[in-house]
Amino acid sequence: MTEGTGACGINCLACGLMRSGKCSPCGSGLEGQAHKKLAAQLRLLGGVCPILQCAVQRKLAYCSADCELYPCRHFLDGPYPFSRGYLEMQMRRRGAAGQGAAPAAPPTGKDGQKLH
Secondary structure (H helix, E strand, C coil): CCCCECCCCCEHHHCHHHHCCCCCCCCCCCCHHHHHHHHHHHHHHCCCCHHHHHHHHCCCCCHHHHCCCCCCHHHHCCCCCCCHHHHHHHHHHHCHHHCCCCCCCCCECCCCCECC
16 A cells, blocks of 8 residues: 555654654554564563554554454554544444444444434
């Protein structure tokens, strides 16, 4: 798809951390760069990104384009890379019934109203 785009869908080339040399690109789940990134994360941070690890293990280039479970618990349970509102929009537009990891209850806003 796009050079510099991580399996999660974030374009690393547009990130200030990468531009400043504080981070390296993740690559798609099919690229050797992903394996290098996971090894570096484990060495430097003591753990790995569950999204990138899952994409590599399942042999998926990009989660939102290639995974039938997107958005899955790796996205929904974590604080990043996308906001809850963005993920709920993805579930609505994809049809939550078809999502293996979609919540049982319809997504709601802060005021408790359905977002459908």
